[in-house]
Amino acid sequence: MSLWVKDLRFDYRSFSLRVRDLRIEEARLTAIVGPNGAGKTTLLKCLCALLPVAKDSLFLGRRDIALLSAEERARLIAYVPQEHGSAFNYAVQDFVLMGRAAYIPLLSTPAAADVEIALEALAYVGLRRYASRPYFELSSGERRLVLIARALAQKSDILVLDEPTTFLDPKHETELMDLVRRLAVEKKKTVLLTLHNLDMAVKHADAIVFMKNGGVVAAGAPDDILDEALLESVYEIKMSILRHEGRRFIVK
Amino acid sequence: MTRKQRVLGWLVILFPFVVFFISLSVGVVRIPLGDVFKALLSPVFPAMKEGLPENVLGIVLGVRLPRLLLAFLAGAGLSVSGASLQALSRNPLVNEYILGISSGAAFGASLSIVIFRQSFPPQVSAFLFAVVAVVIVLAISRKSDSPIVSLLLTGIIVSAFFSALLSLVEFFASPYALQGLFYWLMGNLGWPGWGALSISLPLMAAGTAGLILMRWRMNVLSMSDEEARALGVNLGREKLIVVILATLVTSAVTSVAGIIGWVGLIVPHLVRMMAGVDNRRVVPLSAALGAGYLILADDLARGLAASFEIPVGIFTSLIGIPFFILLLRKSKRIWL
Numbered sequence: 001m002s003l004w005v006k007d008l009r010f011d012y013r014s015f016s017l018r019v020r021d022l023r024i025e026e027a028r029l030t031a032i033v034g035p036n037g038a039g040k041t042t043l044l045k046c047l048c049a050l051l052p053v054a055k056d057s058l059f060l061g062r063r064d065i066a067l068l069s070a071e072e073r074a075r076l077i078a079y080v081p082q083e084h085g086s087a088f089n090y091a092v093q094d095f096v097l098m099g100r101a102a103y104i105p106l107l108s109t110p111a112a113a114d115v116e117i118a119l120e121a122l123a124y125v126g127l128r129r130y131a132s133r134p135y136f137e138l139s140s141g142e143r144r145l146v147l148i149a150r151a152l153a154q155k156s157d158i159l160v161l162d163e164p165t166t167f168l169d170p171k172h173e174t175e176l177m178d179l180v181r182r183l184a185v186e187k188k189k190t191v192l193l194t195l196h197n198l199d200m201a202v203k204h205a206d207a208i209v210f211m212k213n214g215g216v217v218a219a220g221a222p223d224d225i226l227d228e229a230l231l232e233s234v235y236e237i238k239m240s241i242l243r244h245e246g247r248r249f250i251v252k
Numbered sequence: 253m254t255r256k257q258r259v260l261g262w263l264v265i266l267f268p269f270v271v272f273f274i275s276l277s278v279g280v281v282r283i284p285l286g287d288v289f290k291a292l293l294s295p296v297f298p299a300m301k302e303g304l305p306e307n308v309l310g311i312v313l314g315v316r317l318p319r320l321l322l323a324f325l326a327g328a329g330l331s332v333s334g335a336s337l338q339a340l341s342r343n344p345l346v347n348e349y350i351l352g353i354s355s356g357a358a359f360g361a362s363l364s365i366v367i368f369r370q371s372f373p374p375q376v377s378a379f380l381f382a383v384v385a386v387v388i389v390l391a392i393s394r395k396s397d398s399p400i401v402s403l404l405l406t407g408i409i410v411s412a413f414f415s416a417l418l419s420l421v422e423f424f425a426s427p428y429a430l431q432g433l434f435y436w437l438m439g440n441l442g443w444p445g446w447g448a449l450s451i452s453l454p455l456m457a458a459g460t461a462g463l464i465l466m467r468w469r470m471n472v473l474s475m476s477d478e479e480a481r482a483l484g485v486n487l488g489r490e491k492l493i494v495v496i497l498a499t500l501v502t503s504a505v506t507s508v509a510g511i512i513g514w515v516g517l518i519v520p521h522l523v524r525m526m527a528g529v530d531n532r533r534v535v536p537l538s539a540a541l542g543a544g545y546l547i548l549a550d551d552l553a554r555g556l557a558a559s560f561e562i563p564v565g566i567f568t569s570l571i572g573i574p575f576f577i578l579l580l581r582k583s584k585r586i587w588l
Contacts, residue, residue, distance in 0.1 A: 074484025
């Protein structure tokens with residue numbers, strides 16, 4: 001399922017987000033990059049209707065996100081926050097099971113099939129063995145995988161991740177990006193994430209969206225849009241793109 | 253879930269029923285368990301009445317049964333409300349006291365009892381003011397940057413406000429009414445009369461059942477607001493349902509039994525220590541443990557002194573507060 005930002009406006013105090021006609025292709029990995037305060041996270045939150053969205057501004061496939069019920073939306077788009085805070089230390093499996101909320105009626109409890117889906121999702125991120133461990137006993141890298149597993153249990157076509165690699169060491173960072181890449185390739189999910197690490201974006205993403213001051217500066221495949229002039233205009237510092245063995249590296 | 257937890261779970265479920273049955277025999281008049289059993293079955297099998305002392309039927313069915321039913325449902329209801337409100341506010345410290353529900357309900361009920369001489373049902377009045385109190389608390393604390401601190405602070409303030417209103421009602425009450433009011437406020441399960449029970453017991457049962465049905469949802473509702481929304485929860489509506497059910501239960505209990513403190517805080521904590529934090533277990537086990545706990549506390553209340561009863565609310569607080577201090581020392585990490 002593709003995602004279309006037709007005409008999105010969001011204003012908060014002095015900040016204003018304005019994005020027009022941005023298309024996120026299905027079964028692709030799209031990275032949103034840009035300096036702090038560019039509006040990346042705000043855009044993600046609008047996409048998941050965590051912030052109020054006007055009618056006729058955002059479409060999941062052909063469906064206007066403002067007209068969807070909470071359950072309908074959660075079955076189409078899943079959101080992976082950076083961190084999870086709770087006073088209660090749920091077992092990993094119970095935590096992932098919460099991804100099934102949009103499928104389970106208010107007065108009901110998860111069925112065996114839901115548990116199965118949760119365990120499958122855990123297995124996909126490689127943490128099946130931690131199913132009965134308490135969530136807060138895991139390392140921060142593992143917790144982030146659990147958050148992804150919970151989103152997978154939502155069985156949505158679209159997956160949105162807010163800076164999933166922040167605070168991860170290089171090994172976990174790479175593993176996480178490989179996993180996210182597999183979701184787009186193997187599971188045909190439309191994956192959209194924000195990243196701070198430009199090299200990661202260039203290496204893994206099918207498409208990159210450059211944002212600045214609440215607007216989109218450029219969007220497209222890295223090959224088509226990436227050049228030093230763009231980087232300098234977005235980040236306001238001089239950057240060079242080096243090529244080595246067919247890969248590009250960005251040097252500040 | 254380990255085997256040990258499962259066995260413990262079943263023991264907790266059995267606990268209130270065993271205590272209930274035994275408590276029917278305890279009191280000023282001791283009745284052998286066999287006679288209790290016969291008396292209980294006598295409405296269905298009249299033959300059972302034979303050989304029973306004359307007063308046994310009256311004591312078991314007319315006095316102790318309704319009282320124990322009230323203790324059972326009030327204990328279950330207060331504990332389930334506490335567990336639910338704790339999940340909802342992501343705060344293990346919250347209970348119906350702290351959200352102002354108890355004081356609002358106490359003021360509402362006293363207003364009906366003292367000023368309107370019960371011409372306006374105390375249950376309705378208690379519920380209305382409990383809702384007013386909890387809505388004020390939630391509305392004020394919602395706007396804050398640190399919701400947990402402000403929830404506790406606002407709760408204390410709103411409780412104090414309704415306590416002041418309650419004092420005002422007490423001030424205008426006649427000495428005779430005042431004595432009754434005082435005794436009632438301390439929390440006691442002494443015979444409120446079938447009239448009041450016939451309204452209150454179904455309200456407690458319905459509210460408790462509703463919250464137990466929502467037990468898994470409490471897990472999802474205990475996530476941050478943003479996460480819960482992203483998971484497909486209609487947050488405003490679902491939180492409102494939980495708050496209304498918990499308020500319904502608490503105000504129904506308060507209107508017939510006064511303020512029975514600390515049950516809603518201690519019982520869910522005990523359950524979490526035994527059975528983990530999954531609300532699919534915490535909520536129903538809290539109901540069972542709370543029912544048994546309040547029946548036991550009431551046994552103490554009516555059994556400790558032979559010639560008079562001590563209000564049960566005093567016992568729940570006397571047991572509850574030391575326990576709470578212990579808890580604060582043990583699990584600091586959770587909320588500080």
